[in-house]
Amino acid sequence: GKFEVISELHHRGNSTLFLTHDLILDKKVALKTLKFDSSLPPELLESWNTNLKRCLRLDEPHIARIYTFGSAASLHYIILEFVSDHTLEDLLAEDNPHLPLWKCLRIGRDAAAGLHAAHKMGITHHRLTPSNISVSRDGYSKILDLGAAQGTINALANQPWSPTMECSSYYAPEQIESGISEPLSDQYQLGAILFRILTGKPLF
Helix, strand or coil, X not given: CCEEEEEEEEEECCEEEEEEEECCCCEEEEEEEEECCCCCCHHHHHHHHHHHHHHHCCCCCXXXXXXXXXXXXXXXXXXXXXXXXXEHHXXXXXXXXXXXXXXXXXXXXXXXXXXXXXXXXXCCCCXXXXXXXXXXCCCCEEECXXXXXXXXXXXXXXXXXXXXXXXXXXCCHHHHHCCCCCHHHHHHHHHHHHHHHHHCCCCC
């Protein structure tokens, strides 16, 4: 009753992202809905909720804010800051194979600042890719989807990669082999992203 859905932005796996109007604050926000498997252990869902509570306290200009979260029956939802800028993935698709040095440096600085603030609070992104970094026209960047992705559940469960899971060339080796995901994994992913935008080709 507090939000009016304007349009669907994208659907991926078990999650859907909507552009929504907050009727109380009179501003646009993003509404993300997720459906987890009914066999998900209660303690894992509790870890998910604890992780999101930490994210609520995180106030960093280079991370898209999480305003609140909750559930209705089996549907879980998260209200997020709406960021209208293109993602780094969009930028790479429409631009040259690699970006100008000044833009690479700014993206790296902004993303590193956001991750540093999150890591100090015990929060790990787990799934940092170019599609999870927004970039404005002047290169200002924000990290998206912090603690709000299905991949977070897999990471909290220390679930190693399998053919049924999404795959990313930015994952750190320990994430693929053992399911362990920690701040160092985020740093590896950021390094792989910077290699991609500086050289115009993937690390592997």
